Amino acid sequence: xxxxxxxxxxxxxxxxxxxxxxxxxxxxxxxxxxxxxxxxxxxxxxxxxxxxxxxxxxxxxxxxxxxxxxxxxxxxxxxxxxxxxxxxxxxxxxxxxxxxxxxxxxxxxxxxxxxxxxxxxxxxxxxxxxxxxxxxxxxxxxxxxxxxxxxxxxxxxxxxxxxxxxxxxxxxxxxxxxxxxxxxxxxxxxxxxxxxxxxxxxxxxxxxxxxxxxxxxxxxxxxxxxxxxxxxxxxxxxxxxxxxxxxxxxxxxxxxxxxxxxxxxxxxxxxxxxxxxxxxxxxxxxxxxxxxxxxxxxxxxxxxxxxxxxxxxxxxxxxxxxxxxx
Numbered sequence: 001x002x003x004x005x006x007x008x009x010x011x012x013x014x015x016x017x018x019x020x021x022x023x024x025x026x027x028x029x030x031x032x033x034x035x036x037x038x039x040x041x042x043x044x045x046x047x048x049x050x051x052x053x054x055x056x057x058x059x060x061x062x063x064x065x066x067x068x069x070x071x072x073x074x075x076x077x078x079x080x081x082x083x084x085x086x087x088x089x090x091x092x093x094x095x096x097x098x099x100x101x102x103x104x105x106x107x108x109x110x111x112x113x114x115x116x117x118x119x120x121x122x123x124x125x126x127x128x129x130x131x132x133x134x135x136x137x138x139x140x141x142x143x144x145x146x147x148x149x150x151x152x153x154x155x156x157x158x159x160x161x162x163x164x165x166x167x168x169x170x171x172x173x174x175x176x177x178x179x180x181x182x183x184x185x186x187x188x189x190x191x192x193x194x195x196x197x198x199x200x201x202x203x204x205x206x207x208x209x210x211x212x213x214x215x216x217x218x219x220x221x222x223x224x225x226x227x228x229x230x231x232x233x234x235x236x237x238x239x240x241x242x243x244x245x246x247x248x249x250x251x252x253x254x255x256x257x258x259x260x261x262x263x264x265x266x267x268x269x270x271x272x273x274x275x276x277x278x279x280x281x282x283x284x285x286x287x288x289x290x291x292x293x294x295x296x297x298x299x300x301x302x303x304x305x306x307x308x309x310x311x312x313x314x315x316x317x318x319x320x321x322x323x324x325x326x
Contacts, residue, residue: 022047025080027098029165032074036060039072039092049085058089073097076163099161104175106157106278107204110150111241113276123168131168138176142193143272153197153273154179186282194272200285201273205234206296212304213284218291219306228294230263238274299323 028046030039036059040052049055059072072089075097079088102120104113110132118125132155136148156178162171183193199220207216223230233250239259240246255262261270277285293306295313300323307313 022079022081025078027076027078027164029076030072030074030092034074036072043088046079048079048083048088055085055089058085062089076165098164100164100166102160102162102171104155104157104160104276106281107275108155108157109238109241109275110152110155113155117168117171122162122164122166122171128168128171131172135169135172138172141190142197148272150272151176153201153276155276156182157276157278182279182282186279186286188282188286192286195269196282196285197277198269198273200277200281201275202230202232202235202270203284204275204277204281206232207304209303210280213281214287214289215291215293215306216296216304217284217288219293219296221288222292222294224268226294227267229265229267230269232263235261235263235270235274238270 026046026048028042028048030042034042037052037056040049040055040059043049043055044052072092073095075095077091077096078098100120100122102116102122104116108116110129114125114129114132117123117128122128123131132152133150136143136151137145139148139151139154142154151172155172155175158175158178160171160174162174188196199217202220203213203216207213220230220232236250236254236257237246239257239261240250240254242259242261245254255264258265260266261274263270291306292308295307295310295316296304297307297313297316297320299305299316299320305316305320307316
């Protein structure tokens with residue numbers, strides 16, 4: 001009997017305490033509702049644990065003894081090295097599922113986001129871009145039905161973690177949900193969201209110094225009040241991106257195009273956002289500075305020079321060009 005007991009203990013130790021696992025990256029996808037023994041069998045089949053019965057026994061012992069609480073969590077798990085069975089158990093109990101990180105910086109537009117999604121291998125660029133332009137019902141609370149041509153502007157810039165099997169609609173829904181939460185935090189009413197986001201998207205592309213954003217908004221608001229065209233280059237670039245003709249340089253033909261996004265030939269805001277703005281730009285659009293500025297241009301150091309008159313603006317432009325000379 002003593003010998004049998006020793007052999008049993010050695011067997012338990014072999015299964016439970018000695019590390020086991022794959023020599024290469026292995027994924028195990030546990031579906032919701034899978035029982036403990038079903039999970040154990042999946043782990044054994046994938047080579048993560050030596051014995052499904054030993055793993056099931058470990059779970060029972062942990063539960064009965066009170067050493068840990070909580071059930072094993074569904075989801076996809078990634079294993080790439082040998083590990084003790086208890087480590088595997090702890091990971092499943094914590095829900096340490098495998099996710100892919102997707103970073104969406106402030107100012108990314110739908111084309112940039114589609115490229116980022118493809119780079120993270122979560123979808124093809126073409127398919128995700130199609131979803132961005134198709135699933136406009138996601139923003140129906142802010143944009144009248146049939147008016148939106150994409151979800152541009154409403155995909156909140158953030159760092160997201162998605163399953164490898166995530167769908168385009170789930171990614172878009174998650175980003176729009178984050179945007180909705182942010183608008184509520186900023187105190188925006190549904191009626192003011194559309195205009196605010198469009199204005200904020202222009203600011204996001206025009207300036208990268210937070211303290212200057214409210215002043216840039218004041219320029220846009222002053223020009224709108226005076227029925228002056230906004231003449232903002234990022235909107236012209238966006239028009240070319242929509243047409244698929246953007247080459248990296250603005251040509252005179254683009255400044256004369258009949259696109260509604262061409263703020264040189266059309267007075268007023270463009271028909272929608274040109275990118276997805278961050279919090280600083282949204283706040284600036286909600287709370288613009290009170291100025292008499294009608295013009296702005298970057299200086300040689302990357303800051304912004306503002307002007308109330310064309311003569312002053314021309315002097316700022318000349319100073320910028322002089323400062324850029326080698």
